[in-house]
Amino acid sequence: MITVINMAKRKPGSPKICDCQGARKSRRREAVVEVLSSGPGHLNAEQIHKAAQKRLPGIGIATVYRALKCLCGCGKVSEFIPADGVARYEPAGSRAHHDHLICTACGCFTEAVDPEIERLQERLAAKHGYKISSHRLEIYGLCPCCSKKV
Template sequence: MLTEKDKRSFQDYLTQKGLKLSGPRMKILEVVLQGTKHLTANEIYGNVQKRYAGIGYATIYRTLRLLCEAGLCMELKCEDGVCRYEHAGDDAHHDHLICTKCGRYVEVVDPEIERLQERLFKVNGFFPQRHRLELYGICRKCKG
C-alpha cells in the first residue's frame, strides 16, 4: 500500500518546503501507510520499532505532523485525549462511528447530513471550514 505516488507526493512536499527526505522519514511513511488506520502515535512508534529499531519518539511525532501537512495523513483528536492517525489515501471526507466497548472505528458518510451541515453554517452566518461528527454506540459484535 506504499505507492510510488505516495513517495513522490511526500518528496514533493518536502522539497517545496526546503526540507529533506531522510531515512527515518521514509521508514515511518512506509510503516504508517502499510499499517492499520486509527492508530495512536504510541502504536505507530511500536510498529516502527518492530521493523526499524532506533527511531525515536520525537521523530515519530515530527514525521506524523509532516505527513498530515503533506495530505498523506489525517489526525483525529479523540475523546480519550489521544490523537489517532489515518492515512488519507484518495478517499473523500468521512465521519466516524465508534464502538464504546471495543474501540472500533467505522468510517461513514451521509451526503444528506453533509448538506444539512452546510445549511447550518449558512443560517448562522458562518463561513464553513470543516466539521467533526462522531457517533458513539455499541457495535453488533459487542452487543452480542
C-alpha cells in the same frame, strides 16, 4: 515561539518525501508513511511508533511525532482527535473525508459517510453565518460485535 518546519532556504528540485518546502528524504519518515499506509488506520502515535520500530529499530518517538506533523502539514496524513483526547492518524490523500463510528466497549473505529449529513451540515453552518473549514462527526455506541455480547 513560532515553529517553522523547514520552510526556508530549500533549493527547488531536491528530493522530498512530503511537500513541505525543504524536507529531505529520510528512512524514518518513509517508515512512518509505510506504517500508516499498510496499517489498519486510526492508530495513535504510540502504536505508530511501535510498528515503525519493527521496520527501523531505534527510531524515537519524537521522530514519529515530527514525521506525523510534517505529513499532516502537507496533507499526506490526516489527524483527528476523538473524545479521549489522543490524536489518531490515517493516510489522507486518496482517501475521502469520512466520519467515525466509535465503539464504547472495544474502542474500534468504523468509517462512514452520509452525503446528506454533509449537505445538512453546510446548511446548518450557513444558517448561523459560518464559513465551514472542516467538521468532525463522531458517533459513540456499541459496534455490532459488542452489542451481540451484551
